[in-house]
Amino acid sequence: MAAITYEHIKTCKQSGARLGIVHTPHGSFETPMFMPVGTLATVKTMSPEDLKDMGAKIILSNTYHLWLRPGNEIIKEAGGLHRFMNWDRPILTDSGGFQVFSLSDMRKITEEGVEFRNHLNGERLFLTPEKCMEIQNDLGPDIMMAFDECPPYPAEYDYLKASVERTSRWAERCLKAHKRPEDQGLFGIVQGGEYEDLRRQSAEDLISLDFPGYAVGGLSVGEPKEVMNRVLEFTTPLLPADKPRYLMGVGSPDSLVDGSIRGIDMFDCVLPTRIARNGTLMTSTGRLVVRNAKYARDYRPLDENCDCHVCQNYSRAYIRHLVKCGETFGFRLTTYHNLYFLLKLMENIRQAIREDRLLDYREEFFEAYGFNKPDAKNF
Amino acid sequence: MAAITYEHIKTCKQSGARLGIVHTPHGSFETPMFMPVGTLATVKTMSPEDLKDMGAKIILSNTYHLWLRPGNEIIKEAGGLHRFMNWDRPILTDSGGFQVFSLSDMRKITEEGVEFRNHLNGERLFLTPEKCMEIQNDLGPDIMMAFDECPPYPAEYDYLKASVERTSRWAERCLKAHKRPEDQGLFGIVQGGEYEDLRRQSAEDLISLDFPGYAVGGLSVGEPKEVMNRVLEFTTPLLPADKPRYLMGVGSPDSLVDGSIRGIDMFDCVLPTRIARNGTLMTSTGRLVVRNAKYARDYRPLDENCDCHVCQNYSRAYIRHLVKCGETFGFRLTTYHNLYFLLKLMENIRQAIREDRLLDYREEFFEAYGFNKPDAKNF
Numbered sequence: 001m002a003a004i005t006y007e008h009i010k011t012c013k014q015s016g017a018r019l020g021i022v023h024t025p026h027g028s029f030e031t032p033m034f035m036p037v038g039t040l041a042t043v044k045t046m047s048p049e050d051l052k053d054m055g056a057k058i059i060l061s062n063t064y065h066l067w068l069r070p071g072n073e074i075i076k077e078a079g080g081l082h083r084f085m086n087w088d089r090p091i092l093t094d095s096g097g098f099q100v101f102s103l104s105d106m107r108k109i110t111e112e113g114v115e116f117r118n119h120l121n122g123e124r125l126f127l128t129p130e131k132c133m134e135i136q137n138d139l140g141p142d143i144m145m146a147f148d149e150c151p152p153y154p155a156e157y158d159y160l161k162a163s164v165e166r167t168s169r170w171a172e173r174c175l176k177a178h179k180r181p182e183d184q185g186l187f188g189i190v191q192g193g194e195y196e197d198l199r200r201q202s203a204e205d206l207i208s209l210d211f212p213g214y215a216v217g218g219l220s221v222g223e224p225k226e227v228m229n230r231v232l233e234f235t236t237p238l239l240p241a242d243k244p245r246y247l248m249g250v251g252s253p254d255s256l257v258d259g260s261i262r263g264i265d266m267f268d269c270v271l272p273t274r275i276a277r278n279g280t281l282m283t284s285t286g287r288l289v290v291r292n293a294k295y296a297r298d299y300r301p302l303d304e305n306c307d308c309h310v311c312q313n314y315s316r317a318y319i320r321h322l323v324k325c326g327e328t329f330g331f332r333l334t335t336y337h338n339l340y341f342l343l344k345l346m347e348n349i350r351q352a353i354r355e356d357r358l359l360d361y362r363e364e365f366f367e368a369y370g371f372n373k374p375d376a377k378n379f
Numbered sequence: 380m381a382a383i384t385y386e387h388i389k390t391c392k393q394s395g396a397r398l399g400i401v402h403t404p405h406g407s408f409e410t411p412m413f414m415p416v417g418t419l420a421t422v423k424t425m426s427p428e429d430l431k432d433m434g435a436k437i438i439l440s441n442t443y444h445l446w447l448r449p450g451n452e453i454i455k456e457a458g459g460l461h462r463f464m465n466w467d468r469p470i471l472t473d474s475g476g477f478q479v480f481s482l483s484d485m486r487k488i489t490e491e492g493v494e495f496r497n498h499l500n501g502e503r504l505f506l507t508p509e510k511c512m513e514i515q516n517d518l519g520p521d522i523m524m525a526f527d528e529c530p531p532y533p534a535e536y537d538y539l540k541a542s543v544e545r546t547s548r549w550a551e552r553c554l555k556a557h558k559r560p561e562d563q564g565l566f567g568i569v570q571g572g573e574y575e576d577l578r579r580q581s582a583e584d585l586i587s588l589d590f591p592g593y594a595v596g597g598l599s600v601g602e603p604k605e606v607m608n609r610v611l612e613f614t615t616p617l618l619p620a621d622k623p624r625y626l627m628g629v630g631s632p633d634s635l636v637d638g639s640i641r642g643i644d645m646f647d648c649v650l651p652t653r654i655a656r657n658g659t660l661m662t663s664t665g666r667l668v669v670r671n672a673k674y675a676r677d678y679r680p681l682d683e684n685c686d687c688h689v690c691q692n693y694s695r696a697y698i699r700h701l702v703k704c705g706e707t708f709g710f711r712l713t714t715y716h717n718l719y720f721l722l723k724l725m726e727n728i729r730q731a732i733r734e735d736r737l738l739d740y741r742e743e744f745f746e747a748y749g750f751n752k753p754d755a756k757n758f
Contacts (some may be wrong), residue, residue, distance in 0.1 A: 042701060042708040070675065070700040078678055078696055086692045296449065299457055313465045317457055321449040322421060328707050329421040 004143060004185030004212040006031075006244045006265070013356035015261040016236065017349070022058075022213075022244050022265070024090040024142035025183055026082065029057035031244065031265035032349055034256060034342045035092060037273060039065050041075070041085040044273050045332045046339070048087045053309065054340040055347070057089060060268045063135050063145075064096030064103070064127075068118060072138035080140030092143035092268070095132050095189070098150045098217075098249065109149065111166065129173035133186075137179045145215065146174040148189040153221045160193045161201075167191050168205035175209055187213040187246060194227050196234045203238040214239045215246040216264070220255070229258055236263035253282060253345055254371045257362050260349045272338035277331050279323040282341045286370040288316075290334065295320045308340040383522060383564025383591040385410075385623045385644070392735035395615065395642040396728070401437075401592075401623050403469040403521035404562055405461065408436035410623065410644035411728055413635060413721045414471060416652060418444050420454070420464040423652050424711045425718070427466045432688065433719040434726070436468060439647040442514050442524075443475030443482070443506075447497060451517035459519030471522035471647070474511050474568070477529045477596075477628065488528065490545065508552040512565075516558045524594065525553040527568040532600045539572045540580075546570050547584035554588055566592040566625060573606050575613045582617040593618045594625040595643070599634070608637055615642035632661060632724055633750045636741050639728045651717035656710050658702040661720045665749040667695075669713065674699045687719040 007021040020031045036043045036051060039062045043051060051059065061081060066072060078084040081091055100107060100114050107116035113128030132147035148167045151160055171188050178186050188206035192198030206214060216235055219228045232247070239245050244265045250256070251269020259267060272282065279291040283303035288295075290302065301311035302319065310319075310333045322330025345365075352361035366372050386400040399410045415422045415430060418441045422430060430438065440460060445451060457463040460470055479486060479493050486495035492507030511526035527546045530539055550567050557565050567585035571577030585593060595614055598607045611626070618624050623644045629635070630648020638646060651661065658670040662682035667674075669681065680690035681698065689698075689712045701709025724744075731740035745751050 040700070040704050040706055041697070042706050045707045045711075047708060047711065069704055070696065074676055074696060074700075077676060078694060084694070084697050086697075297453055297456060315457060315463070317449065317453055318420070318463050318465075321419070321453075325419050325448055327419055327421050328424045328710065329426060331707065332424075332426065 002185065002212050003181065003183055004244070006213070006242060008241065010353065012353040012358045014359040016263040017260045017353045017358045018263055018265060019350055019353040020244070020265060024058075024185070026088060026090045026142050027057070029090065030350055032256070032260040032346055033057060033266055034251060034346045035060045035266060035268040036339050037062075037268055037270045038085070039270070040069065041066060041081060043335075043339075044277065045328065045335045048085070050332075050336055051087070051339075052089070054336060055343045056339065058092060058142075059087065059089070060092045060094065061139070061141065062096070062099065063093045063132060063139065064099035066093075066139060067096065067135050068120060072135040076138035076140070082140065090143070091141040093136050093139055093141040093145065094248070095145040095147045096127060096135075097145075097148045097189075100127055101150045101152075111169070113147075114149075129170040130177040133174050133177040133179070137184070140180075140184065142184060143213065144178070144184050144186045146171045146186060146188050146211075148191060148217055150218055150221070151191070151193060153193065153218070153223045155193055157195060157198075160191070160195060160198055164191050164198050164202045164205075168202065171206055171211075172209055175211070185212040187211055187215050189215045189217040189248070190235060190239070191218045193218055194223065194231055199231065199235045200238055203235065207240060211243070213244040213246060215248050217248050219247065220249045220269070225255065225258070228255065229262065232259060232262035232264065251342065253342065253369060254366065256342065256345060257349060257358075257365060260353075261358055261362065272342050273335050276334035276338045279320075279330075279334060281334060282338050284368055286368075290316055290320045291323055292320075302334075302337050303341070306337065306341065306344075308337055308344075310337045310340070381564065381591050382560065382562055383623070385592070385621060387620065389732065391732040391737045393738040394640040396639045396732045396737045397642055397644060398729055398732040399623070399644060401644070403437075403564070405467060405469045405521050406436070408469065409729055411635070411639040411725055412436060412645055413630060413725045414439045414645060414647040415718050416441075416647055416649045417464070418649070419448065420445060420460060422714075422718075423656065424707065424714045427464070429711075429715055430466070430718075431468070433715060434722045435718065437471060437521075438466065438468070439471045439473065440518070440520065441475070441478065442472045442511065442518065443478035445472075445518060446475065446514050447499060451514040455517035455519070461519065469522070470520040472515050472518055472520040472524065473627070474515075474524040474526045475506060476524075476527045476568075479506055480529050480531075490548070492526075493528075508549040509556040512553055512556040512558070516563070519559075519563065521563060522592065523557070523563050523565045525550045525565060525567050525590075527570060527596055529597055529600070530570070530572060532572065532597070532602045534572055536574060536577075539570070539574060539577055543570050543577050543581045543584075547581065550585055550590075551588055554590070564591040566590055566594050568594045568596040568627070569614060569618070570597045572597055573602065573610055578610065578614045579617055582614065586619060590622070592623040592625065594627050596627050598626065599628045599648070604634065604637070607634065608641065611638060611641035611643065630721065632721065632748060633745065635721065635724060636728060636737075636744060639732075640737055640741065651721050652714050655713035655717045658699075658709075658713060660713060661717050663747055665747075669695055669699045670702055681713075681716050682720070685716065685720065685723075687716055687723075689716045689719070
């Protein structure tokens with residue numbers, strides 16, 4: 001029995017969106033689903049109880065960060081990441097590939113792997129597909145990601161082609177090095193930038209290796225939304241219908257809807273938690289920057305249409321006060337609300353698929369949020 | 380009916396410790412009791428649910444800080460402090476006197492009040508007994524504190540005598556200016572430094588004004604523990620037996636026991652929450668600095684004898700990792716544990732009073748914690 005299986009329930013008649021269930025050793029979750037990010041074995045400011053309370057079914061954590069601190073051996077000794085952080089639902093860890101390419105200077109890519117500097121202390125480190133698997137086998141998440149190169153946007157065709165081919169060879173090495181396939185499912189990552197033939201080549205290479213799931217990588221790295229949507233339109237049809245599809249690093253509300261429409265099942269992003277710590281909220285009527293002076297005497301909830309614990313019990317005035325004073329509890333409240341907002345959005349997306357009306361839902365949601373305005377921000 | 384009443388249950392046969400119940404408009408709590416400090420309308424890192432879960436029955440908030448941010452008018456408009464911060468149990472606010480004297484430079488004391496600089500922006504401010512009452516009437520706590528001068532330690536006898544007399548005149552002005560005596564109980568603050576005759580004079584002045592409760596102020600300001608205990612020994616017998624007695628700013632475990640033995644009913648201090656944010660824990664076997672390298676692979680709970688939520692679910696290794704990374708959730712866990720530890724200590728103290736064995740309990744507790752060692756730290 002594979003560690004990870006995908007159960008398809010239905011496809012929306014208005015779009016390519018899929019309603020499904022992903023089964024893992026730590027339980028199942030409906031898709032499309034958003035995964036809150038817990039980089040350092042904690043979703044910043046949240047407790048496991050908070051996450052369960054808001055309806056989080058799976059969280060993501062970070063191979064690169066946990067390798068550096070506290071180290072995979074310590075987490076292994078603790079009984080694995082689930083026990084270490086007291087989270088008994090599914091966990092996905094990324095491969096560290098993105099962080100190696102985004103956080104560290106002086107990286108050097110060879111066929112063997114990537115040499116780079118620890119972003120904390122400058123120490124030289126070397127990450128290979130085999131090392132990446134060893135770390136993720138130690139961490140013990142339900143879903144592991146293959147070690148890939150995440151190229152910048154834009155990148156030259158020739159560079160991308162060589163990169164895609166190397167990523168495929170690395171994917172094969174990952175599969176060979178993976179020691180616990182019965183406990184942990186390893187996903188391959190389709191790269192290829194905005195080039196259809198490279199995405200096809202990448203997808204075919206990886207499908208031939210038969211991973212239990214596939215991610216679309218290398219998006220949300222600075223390209224326009226139109227490019228992301230176009231790449232998804234020609235990439236997701238290449239992927240097997242009986243495996244989950246994960247769009248990495250995407251979490252703005254509009255992209256969650258647009259990605260679902262194009263057949264994506266799983267998403268993750270630091271956006272909701274990061275902007276929360278800056279006092280920026282996602283609400284049913286658009287973005288709300290609670291630091292603004294106009295909220296000083298506003299005793300309404302963050303979102304008047306929200307039934308989350310924060311909106312039921314706290315006012316904009318109180319949350320603004322906490323955020324302005326740098327009080328941690330303020331960031332707990334804003335983080336909770338933003339994650340709840342996205343998890344609820346995913347629930348609404350699933351319901352719209354069930355009712356074959358995801359395109360209609362998109363129009364309603366975009367209109368209310370303000371995404372249809374010419375000056376609409378990304379979130 | 381007075382807003383605040385004290386119900387005496389029994390006095391320990393081994394000491395002067397009192398078991399009692401304080402009744403307030405927002406519910407009752409057993410004494411001796413420790414009050415967690417929520418300076419800016421939040422007990423740093425904690426939610427109201429966390430506080431209830433750990434057994435907090437009353438919290439303290441800060442007149443001076445809330446006057447500056449967000450301002451008492453905003454809290455009044457929000458429906459008062461209870462509603463503003465979503466805490467429906469009793470609240471006590473201090474008078475701001477201590478903060479005026481400890482946080483601000485260039486203060487100038489006159490009969491009218493104190494002129495000083497806002498510690499945030501340098502703005503000139505003037506606090507009087509009348510203004511202090513106005514702010515606290517706006518905030519709406521169950522227990523208000525009279526505006527007093529908290530002199531430094533040591534202070535000259537003559538200075539202290541003049542200060543005590545002025546504090547008595549200010550107390551009378553507070554009582555006159557207090558607009559909501561049926562909703563909020565105003566406590567007087569006994570000053571007088573280490574001088575028995577000044578403490579007596581202060582107590583007699585205030586008792587003649589018939590406050591519903593009395594605090595002992597001006598302690599825990601740098602004097603040796605012996606001085607604090609001696610002052611309590613001659614001061615608490617001066618106070619009415621049918622009113623609660625509150626020792627301000629004291630929260631080290633040894634002082635909570637020693638204060639209870641000397642007839643104190645209520646305590647508050649930032650110590651447990653402040654040291655928690657530095658990774659320092661109170662445990663049944665003494666102080667534990669979880670940042671230390673020796674805890675990196677220690678998978679035991681913070682306190683092996685503790686039944687709190689943190690000790691039941693998280694290891695020293697995990698908490699050390701979070702604290703070292705500056706992750707907020709680490710400070711939630713350490714704060715929760717320290718507050719739980721002190722609330723549990725107070726429960727043990729109450730049980731020992733019930734069983735007429737508080738001096739025996741003191742010996743056991745001090746021995747286990749290490750307070751009997753020659754190099755014992757204060758906490």
